[in-house]
Amino acid sequence: MKIxxxxxxxxxxxxxxYIPVTLNLVLVSLLISFPLGVLFAWINYKKVRVLSPVVKAxxxxxxxxPVVLQIYIIYNITPYILxxxxxxxxxxVNVYRLNTIWYxxxxxxxxxxxxIAEAMRAGLETVxxxxxxxxxxxxxxxxxxxxxxxxxxxxxAAMPVxxxxxxxxxxxxxxAFIMAVTEIxxxxxxxxxxxxxxxxxxxxxxxxxxxxxxxxxxxxKLVEKRISIYRVGRHGSVRI
Amino acid sequence: xxxxxxxxxxxxxTKSVPALGVTFAYxxxxxxxxxxxxxxxxxxxxxxxxxxxxxxxxxxxIVRCTPSLVMLFLVFYGLPLLAxxxxxxxxEELPILTFVCITFSVFIGASSSELIRAALEAVAKGQKExxxxxxxxxxxxxxxxxxxxxxxxxxxxxxxxVILLIKEGALAYTIGLRDVLGxxxxxxxxxxxxxxxxxYIALTLIYWPLTIILERxxxxxxxxxxxxxRKNRHKDISVGPAVGECNx
Numbered sequence: 001m002k003i004x005x006x007x008x009x010x011x012x013x014x015x016x017x018y019i020p021v022t023l024n025l026v027l028v029s030l031l032i033s034f035p036l037g038v039l040f041a042w043i044n045y046k047k048v049r050v051l052s053p054v055v056k057a058x059x060x061x062x063x064x065x066p067v068v069l070q071i072y073i074i075y076n077i078t079p080y081i082l083x084x085x086x087x088x089x090x091x092x093v094n095v096y097r098l099n100t101i102w103y104x105x106x107x108x109x110x111x112x113x114x115x116i117a118e119a120m121r122a123g124l125e126t127v128x129x130x131x132x133x134x135x136x137x138x139x140x141x142x143x144x145x146x147x148x149x150x151x152x153x154x155x156x157a158a159m160p161v162x163x164x165x166x167x168x169x170x171x172x173x174x175x176a177f178i179m180a181v182t183e184i185x186x187x188x189x190x191x192x193x194x195x196x197x198x199x200x201x202x203x204x205x206x207x208x209x210x211x212x213x214x215x216x217x218x219x220x221k222l223v224e225k226r227i228s229i230y231r232v233g234r235h236g237s238v239r240i
Numbered sequence: 241x242x243x244x245x246x247x248x249x250x251x252x253x254t255k256s257v258p259a260l261g262v263t264f265a266y267x268x269x270x271x272x273x274x275x276x277x278x279x280x281x282x283x284x285x286x287x288x289x290x291x292x293x294x295x296x297x298x299x300x301x302i303v304r305c306t307p308s309l310v311m312l313f314l315v316f317y318g319l320p321l322l323a324x325x326x327x328x329x330x331x332e333e334l335p336i337l338t339f340v341c342i343t344f345s346v347f348i349g350a351s352s353s354e355l356i357r358a359a360l361e362a363v364a365k366g367q368k369e370x371x372x373x374x375x376x377x378x379x380x381x382x383x384x385x386x387x388x389x390x391x392x393x394x395x396x397x398x399x400x401x402v403i404l405l406i407k408e409g410a411l412a413y414t415i416g417l418r419d420v421l422g423x424x425x426x427x428x429x430x431x432x433x434x435x436x437x438x439x440y441i442a443l444t445l446i447y448w449p450l451t452i453i454l455e456r457x458x459x460x461x462x463x464x465x466x467x468x469x470r471k472n473r474h475k476d477i478s479v480g481p482a483v484g485e486c487n488x
Contacts, residue, residue, distance in 0.1 A: 003321060064451035065444055066410035066421065073440045171307035175411075185310060199317040205310050213305040 007197050012204045014191060019208065021183040025101070025173040029108040030166065036109070037116025044117065045124045055117075062114045067107075067172055074107040075100070075179045104176045108169060115165045123158030124150070152230040159227055163220035167213055174209075184208055248435040252424050252442035259423035260446075262337065266412075266419070267405045269341045271398075274348020281353035282360075296353070303350035308343070308408050315343045316415045340412045344405060355397050359390040392465040399458025403451050410447075420446055 040055045062070065082095045127150050135145030155162075177186030184205050192201030284296035303311075316339045320331040363386055371381030413422035421443060428439045 002324075060452065061444075061448055064448035066407040066447060068410050068413075069421065069440065069443050069447065072436075073444075076436055077440070167304075171305075174307035174309045185307070198313060199321050202310055202313045202317065206306060206314060209307060209310065210302060210305040214301070 004197055004200050007195070007200045008203060011188070011191050011197075011201055012207070015184050015187045015201070015204045016208060018182060018184045018187045019212065021101075021181065022170070022173050022212070025104055025108060025176055025181070025183060026166065026170050028105050029112055029169060029173075032105060033109040033112040033116055036113045038120050040113065040117035041120035041124060044121050059114045059117060062111050067111055067175060068178070070110055071107045071175055071178050074110070075103050078103060078106065100180045101176075104173075104179045104181045107179065108172055108176070111172070112165060112169050115168065116162065119158045119161035119165060120154060122161070123154035123156075126157040127153045152227075156227050156230045159220070159224050163217065163224070166216060166220065170213055170216065171209070174205075244441065245435060245438050248438035249442045249445070252427060252435075252439045253445060255427055256420050256424045256442065256446060259418055259420045260450075262417065262422075263406055263409060263419045266337060266340045266344060266409055266417075267402055270344035270348055270405060271402065273341065273345035275352050275356075277345060277349030278352030278356055281349060282356045285353065285357070300350045300353060303347060308347060309411050309414065311346065312340070312343045312411060312415060315339050315346075336412070336415055336417045339415065340409065340417050343412075344409065347408075348401065348405070351401065355394055355401075356390070358397075359394040360386070362393040363389045392462075395458060395462040395465060399454065399461075402458075403454050406450065406454075407447070 040059070043051045043055050046052075079095050079098075086093055086095060131149055131153065132145055135149040136142065140148065173183055174185040176183050177189055180186075182190070188201040188205045189198075192198040281296045281299060284292040287293055287296075306314075316336075319339070319342070320328040322328075323331050367385055367389065368381055371385040372378065376384065409417075409419055410421040412419060413425055416422070418426060424439050424443050428436055
């Protein structure tokens with residue numbers, strides 16, 4: 001068998017048409033998991049009673065199991081649970097007709113939340129406690145201090161790791177085809193499977209992922225540069 | 241909703257646990273070959289020739305940007321096709337485990353080149369000079385002075401990589417490998433997935449404790465290897481496993 005370059009030429013634009021689905025998965029999962037991850041990081045950092053052990057157990061469970069397994073569990077069990085809850089509430093919404101992309105958001109957010117929580121906790125730990133006290137001493141309330149003083153610094157410290165999290169998430173979206181979501185990998189599987197040209201189809205996906213992630217990394221570099229004004233000690237003084 | 245049957249959980253658990261052998265086989269093989277590739281890439285990165293440096297950084301970037309699933313498919317479908325002819329036919333006959341090992345060696349190669357760099361940089365420069373000054377050859381200095389310290393520094397990251405590999409390797413069921421997840425899926429498929437929920441629980445009960453045990457094991461290994469840091473040790477743990485330090 002020879003490599004079919006014609007097929008690659010035809011398939012590439014077709015598969016590239018599904019890039020919006022991949023980006024959609026990444027963005028919505030990030031939007032779900034970022035606030036949750038920050039919340040979890042805060043709970044762990046402050047060692048909130050009852051909640052902290054629960055969050056820790058959750059993080060350990062998610063870190064301890066393969067993402068494929070999580071995806072299968074979410075995809076196969078949530079509909080049953082949802083259906084039985086809705087049935088009890090007397091609603092006649094049919095969960096089985098729900099777009100499967102919702103399950104994909106859910107499944108991908110599970111592990112992303114954990115990595116964001118870890119990154120943010122490490123970020124929070126870099127912020128000196130004196131910063132919090134300084135905020136309070138000039139008359140800011142505790143939430144104001146958190147929002148204006150502590151959080152920007154923690155975010156700055158966590159930014160490089162958050163960039164990695166986003167890259168990992170983008171790569172993890174390739175698993176969404178398990179949940180019948182047609183993103184670029186799923187499309188390649190369908191196209192390649194039709195004519196038994198898997199290799200050529202996956203070469204296209206391979207190229208697309210490299211382009212997407214390379215652009216993402218550049219974007220994150222820009223953000224990092226922009227956000228670094230919050231870093232304490234840059235040019236020897238604080239510039240906010 | 242399917243009934244959860246304890247009997248079925250035990251069935252899937254006991255039938256899948258022996259497949260851990262397959263999991264450990266590819267983990268160990270990929271770690272060995274991956275580290276060799278990583279050493280080569282590191283060597284190329286620090287080479288004085290620009291072409292080698294470009295090739296090395298291109299390799300790392302490309303591998304970093306590829307989802308393991310896609311890489312797995314590329315290796316599995318692509319290698320026999322690219323080799324072509326008799327070699328291709330011979331490659332097609334090889335067990336699936338070979339392709340899995342190749343894929344993950346490629347991945348580990350990229351991440352371990354960074355690990356090697358970090359581990360080497362953490363060893364004080366004076367150590368090498370001290371080794372040379374007492375009359376050891378540069379190879380002897382490396383083996384007796386630098387390598388033990390590097391291994392020590394790299395222990396947490398090696399642990400992370402092993403755990404990551406075990407989890408990522410579960411993807412290999414898509415090309416038909418029967419590791420823990422693959423075995424459970426195969427068994428479940430024979431029963432028309434009638435007890436899928438029990439199977440998921442059994443798999444969680446295998447993977448979760450396994451990761452926790454490995455995490456503990458590598459933490460105590462690090463502890464045993466760094467006796468002089470024991471006093472400050474609690475400070476180090478609080479940071480938790482390093483996120484994003486080694487990307488596969």
